[in-house]
Amino acid sequence: MTSLEFHPKHQYVREERFPHVWCPGCGLGILLQSYIGAVEKSGIPQDNHVLVSGIGCTARIPGYVNMDTYHTTHGRAIPFATGIKLANPDLKVTVISGDGDLFNIGGNHFIHAARRNMDLLVICSNNFNYGMTGGQHGATTPPTSKSASTPYGNIEPAFNLPHLAYALGASYVARWTVMHPRQLVKSIKTAMEVKGFAFIEVLSPCPPNFAKFNGFADGFEEMEFYRSNSIVRNEAKLDDISIDPFHGKPVVLGDFVNRKRASYVTLERELIKKSMEGSR
Amino acid sequence: MTDVLPPGRYFTDGNFASTEGAILAGCRFFAGYPITPSSEILERMSKRLPEIGGHFIEMEDEIGSMAAIVGASNAGMKSMTATSGPGFSLMQENIGLGMITETPTIVLDEMRAGPSTGIPTRVGQGDVMQTRWGSHGDLAPITYSPNSVQESFDLTITAFNAAETYRQPVIIASDQVIGHLSETLEVKSEDEYEIVQRQTRKVRNGSEDVYNYSDDFVPMFVSGTGFRGNVDSLTHDEKGYPSNEAYVEKKMLEHLLNKVRKNEDKIVKYEEFYLDESDIVVVAYGITSRAAKYAVKIARKEGIKAGMFRPITLWPFPEKRITQLSQRTKTFIVPEINYGQYSHSVREVGQIETKEIHFTPGAVPDYKVILDQIRRSVS
Numbered sequence: 001m002t003s004l005e006f007h008p009k010h011q012y013v014r015e016e017r018f019p020h021v022w023c024p025g026c027g028l029g030i031l032l033q034s035y036i037g038a039v040e041k042s043g044i045p046q047d048n049h050v051l052v053s054g055i056g057c058t059a060r061i062p063g064y065v066n067m068d069t070y071h072t073t074h075g076r077a078i079p080f081a082t083g084i085k086l087a088n089p090d091l092k093v094t095v096i097s098g099d100g101d102l103f104n105i106g107g108n109h110f111i112h113a114a115r116r117n118m119d120l121l122v123i124c125s126n127n128f129n130y131g132m133t134g135g136q137h138g139a140t141t142p143p144t145s146k147s148a149s150t151p152y153g154n155i156e157p158a159f160n161l162p163h164l165a166y167a168l169g170a171s172y173v174a175r176w177t178v179m180h181p182r183q184l185v186k187s188i189k190t191a192m193e194v195k196g197f198a199f200i201e202v203l204s205p206c207p208p209n210f211a212k213f214n215g216f217a218d219g220f221e222e223m224e225f226y227r228s229n230s231i232v233r234n235e236a237k238l239d240d241i242s243i244d245p246f247h248g249k250p251v252v253l254g255d256f257v258n259r260k261r262a263s264y265v266t267l268e269r270e271l272i273k274k275s276m277e278g279s280r
Numbered sequence: 281m282t283d284v285l286p287p288g289r290y291f292t293d294g295n296f297a298s299t300e301g302a303i304l305a306g307c308r309f310f311a312g313y314p315i316t317p318s319s320e321i322l323e324r325m326s327k328r329l330p331e332i333g334g335h336f337i338e339m340e341d342e343i344g345s346m347a348a349i350v351g352a353s354n355a356g357m358k359s360m361t362a363t364s365g366p367g368f369s370l371m372q373e374n375i376g377l378g379m380i381t382e383t384p385t386i387v388l389d390e391m392r393a394g395p396s397t398g399i400p401t402r403v404g405q406g407d408v409m410q411t412r413w414g415s416h417g418d419l420a421p422i423t424y425s426p427n428s429v430q431e432s433f434d435l436t437i438t439a440f441n442a443a444e445t446y447r448q449p450v451i452i453a454s455d456q457v458i459g460h461l462s463e464t465l466e467v468k469s470e471d472e473y474e475i476v477q478r479q480t481r482k483v484r485n486g487s488e489d490v491y492n493y494s495d496d497f498v499p500m501f502v503s504g505t506g507f508r509g510n511v512d513s514l515t516h517d518e519k520g521y522p523s524n525e526a527y528v529e530k531k532m533l534e535h536l537l538n539k540v541r542k543n544e545d546k547i548v549k550y551e552e553f554y555l556d557e558s559d560i561v562v563v564a565y566g567i568t569s570r571a572a573k574y575a576v577k578i579a580r581k582e583g584i585k586a587g588m589f590r591p592i593t594l595w596p597f598p599e600k601r602i603t604q605l606s607q608r609t610k611t612f613i614v615p616e617i618n619y620g621q622y623s624h625s626v627r628e629v630g631q632i633e634t635k636e637i638h639f640t641p642g643a644v645p646d647y648k649v650i651l652d653q654i655r656r657s658v659s
Contacts, residue, residue, distance in 0.1 A: 014510075017521060047506040052351075055513070063510055063522065068503045070354065071512040071522070072347065073377050079311075079344035083351025083359070084503050086335045087309055091355070091504045109347075112340040268335070275330035 012036040012046065014066050021060055025211075025219025027178035027204030031125055032061050034181055034202075035096060038188035039067075042092070050093045052081040054101035057132050058125040058204075061096050075106030078113045081120050089119070089265045092192055099126040099140040103159055107139070114168035117196040119265040123188065124161065124199070127206035128243075135209025142244055146213040160242040161201045166257050171196030173238070173257035177203040179227040180253065187255055196263035203243075203251065214246075226251055283332045287469040294432035294459040295320035298388055298452070299328065300467070301436030302360050306475060307386070308334035309359035311348035313341055313367060316400040317456040318390040321362040342367035346374035346387070350449075353378075353385045354511060356480065356502040358440060362388040364456075365407055366397060368414070375449050376415035379536060381511050382491070382500065384443035384450070384478075386436070391455040391566075391617075393641030403456040404641030405566055405617035411451045412595050418533055420540035422547055423451040423595040425565040429463045435592070441476040442547060446539055447497060453594060455617070457567040457644055482506055490520030493535035496542060540596060549592035550601060554580055558587030559610045560657050563602075563626050565591050568615050568645045575650035586654045597625050606630035611657045615650050617641050 007013070013036065022028045039049055049067050053059035055074035062069035072080045077095045085093045095102075102110055102124050113120060129147050130136045137147035137154050140161070144153045165173045172194040176184045184202060191198035203226050205211055207219035216222040230251035233241075241252040285300040299321050302310075310325040322338065329336040335352070339345040342363055349359035363371060368389040378385055393399035394406045407414075411423040422442050424435045436452060443450040479499035481488070483506040490509040492498045501507035514522035515529045523529075540547065554576055555561065564572035569590045579586040589605060591598050606612070612630050614623035615637035627634035637653055639645045 047508070048504055050503050063512070067508050068501070069510045070351070070503075071510070071514065072350075073373055073513050076343065076347040076374060076377075079339060079347035080351035082337070082339075082344075083309070083311065083348035083353070084355040086337060086348075087352040087355035087357040087359075088504050108340050109344050112344070272330045272333060272335075276333060278331065 009033070009036050009040065012039060012066055013064055017064050020064060022057060023207050023219070025205060025207035026057070027219065027223065028058060028061065028125060030178040030181055031058070031123070031202055031204060032064060034184040035061065035094070035123065035188060036065060037185040038192060041185065041189045042192045044092050044192065048091055050084055050091050052077045052084065052093065052095050054097045054106060056098040056101045056130070058096060058098035059101060075101055075104070075109065077101065078106060078109040078120065078122065082113060082118055085119055085265065086268065089269070092121070094121040094123065096123045096125070098131065099124055099128070100130045100138045103140060103161065104138045111168055114165055114170045114197045114199065116264045117169055117171060117261050119196055119263050121188070121191045121194070121198045122200070124201050125204045126161065126201050127204045127210055129206055129210045131206045131209055135206065135213060142246055145246060148209065148213065158243065160239070162199070162241060162256055163238040165199040166238045169197070169261060170199045170257065171259055171261050171263065172198035174255045175201040175241070175253050177223065177226050177230065177253065179223050190255065190258065194258065195266060196261055284470050285467050287467050290465040290467065291462055292429060292465050293462045294426070294429050294454060296324060297429045297433035297465050298362070298436050298454070299324040301433035302386065302440065303328060303332070304470065304473060305437040305440035306358040306477070307360045307440065308332070309349060309352040309357040310335070310361065311337045311339050311345040311352070311359070312361045312363065313339055313345050315364045315367045317392055317459050318362040318364050318388065321388065342370035343373060346371040347377070349385045350374055350378045350381070350383050353383045354500070354503055356478065358384070358478065360386040360388070362390065364390045364392050364400070365394045365404070368407055368410060372415040376417060376419070377513050378449035379415065379419055380513055382447040382536070384447050386439050386443055386450055386452065388436070388452040388454060390459045391453060399642050401456070402642040403567060403617055403644060405455060405568065406621070406641060407453060408594060408616070408618065408621045411453050418537060420537045421451060421595050422446065422448070422540060423453050423593065425453050425592060425594050426458055427566055427569045427590065428458065429461065429465050432458060433465055433467065437473055437475070441474070444476040444478055445497065446543070447500060453566070455566050480505070484508060489518040491518045493518055493531050496539040544596045547593055548596055548598045550598050551590040551592060553588040555587040555589070555605070558585050560584070560586040560613060560654055561605055561609045561611070562586065562588045562613045562615065562650060562654070563591070563622070564588065564615050565594060565622065568617060568639065571645040571647040572615055572650050575647040575654060578651055579654045584654060584658050594622065597629065599629050602626060602629045606632045611635060613637060613650070613653050613657065615639060615645060617645060
């Protein structure tokens with residue numbers, strides 16, 4: 001066999017599981033590629049990485065990755081991952097899931113994991129709607145945009161996810177799109193080195209749903225719209241970066257936060273040490 | 281303090297006993313959310329686990345607690361949570377996750393008066409069917425019902441062993457009175473207890489699958505040990521990969537159900553009193569069984585041929601024994617602190633006259649009500 005018969009990242013994927021479930025024009029293939037690119041660059045052995053997801057299109061990513069992977073219940077990836085991380089703090093535990101999973105049904109778990117500064121990397125693919133169930137609106141759907149359940153336009157405000165994560169105390173916060181794969185790989189790799197809670201929002205198109213409902217011809221056109229309506233501002237004020245390109249406001253991207261805060265695992269280790277000494 | 285409770289006689293309550301039984305069984309991870317009447321378990325775990333190198337986390341809710349213990353178990357730790365009705369309702373989702381992913385873990389549900397918030401500080405037995413059918417889909421749950429402080433200790437160990445043996449969440453359906461009453465607990469030395477240790481697989485051997493549906497038990501793999509397996513809440517094949525096919529669902533589901541059904545004789549536990557020539561058999565569990573036993577004793581003194589059957593495993597249902605008893609007795613009486621739950625299964629299996637006694641949740645059952653029913657059943 002020549003090396004040409006294998007994809008360079010062959011060892012990181014379960015080839016027998018392909019083709020994948022995603023639609024033509026979806027961004028999740030790029031996110032999958034970016035994650036394993038970061039794993040490769042991380043210097044952490046492949047078997048020390050664990051990937052956990054909830055339910056939805058993004059949550060199917062772990063199923064294609066050749067490591068210990070957990071496809072859990074809707075919204076519960078973060079507490080499940082918390083259990084794994086505490087049981088074995090030596091593992092690099094990443095949660096990869098969609099905006100609906102992490103911020104609608106799973107919102108409570110997100111805010112508490114970030115508050116605890118739990119040693120997890122959470123990557124959220126944000127496509128502004130529930131993709132797998134047919135494009136209904138959720139907590140990240142931009143105001144006025146249409147979805148399968150907002151036929152007259154969305155009247156709800158949307159989450160500003162980096163601002164939320166920062167306010168809760170996350171050690172690391174970034175936002176990219178799948179049209180920024182190099183920055184994204186770098187960002188995920190950096191986040192893997194963080195002690196504490198790291199959060200990356202990744203904008204991704206949803207061709208059959210959000211794109212269709214909001215006048216984009218396909219996924220690429222939707223992505224191109226975000227790319228050409230976005231700016232990189234690492235030093236951006238996070239309260240001012242809500243996503244609303246439909247009203248002339250560019251999407252702000254960047255590696256916004258990388259700060260040192262005592263992480264949960266660090267503090268728990270100290271607590272256990274002190275408690276074990278005290279008990280003798 | 282050593283890792284486990286030193287042997288000896290203790291005067292203590294059910295919550296203390298459950299906690300220490302869990303630790304002796306090897307529990308080193310507890311995630312929970314405070315709720316009356318089980319909070320003392322969480323509180324004691326928060327003190328005990330760190331001092332023996334274990335992990336305790338107070339989660340944001342019971343949904344997260346259940347998810348965390350299923351996660352921790354997949355990373356190799358014997359894990360547990362404790363709750364009561366409202367929290368137990370929230371845990372159903374991830375009890376199902378534990379079932380489909382075949383993850384051993386323990387849920388202690390200390391029943392209180394319901395529905396909804398009900399009376400948090402008062403006893404109930406209204407979750408009995410929820411321990412059977414609470415999570416959606418077909419399940420073969422294992423549920424233990426302690427009726428004393430001693431059993432709160434002993435059955436917690438048994439429950440951990442069953443969870444490891446059958447690789448699934450196991451439920452302990454205790455109640456507010458058992459959790460809070462104080463009486464004698466006898467603890468033997470650690471080596472006198474049989475503890476089922478976790479069997480695991482590490483680096484994958486060639487094309488070895490995550491599951492084997494023709495086998496009742498396949499050791500699980502532990503996160504981060506090189507197995508590279510997929511654990512999935514979707515219906516999955518033996519490789520652990522999701523599938524939409526009905527034949528995969530059939531294979532997986534029948535494996536999940538049969539590993540318990542085929543081993544019912546090993547799992548089912550019960551206790552019997554005065555069953556020789558008994559025309560009337562009182563079927564009672566948990567705190568109610570203590571009132572029932574007293575009533576049966578008095579009835580016997582009065583010359584009434586009454587006996588008592590106490591299921592210790594509520595589920596799997598002690599079907600064989602109830603069938604046998606129904607062939608030589610006239611009447612079952614099923615007192616419960618609810619408006620008729622376990623009685624339905626007793627009637628369905630026994631096929632003889634089955635009288636229900638409905639104790640209203642909120643109070644300890646009065647033995648006189650059971651005694652009256654026994655007397656009326658004779659005449």
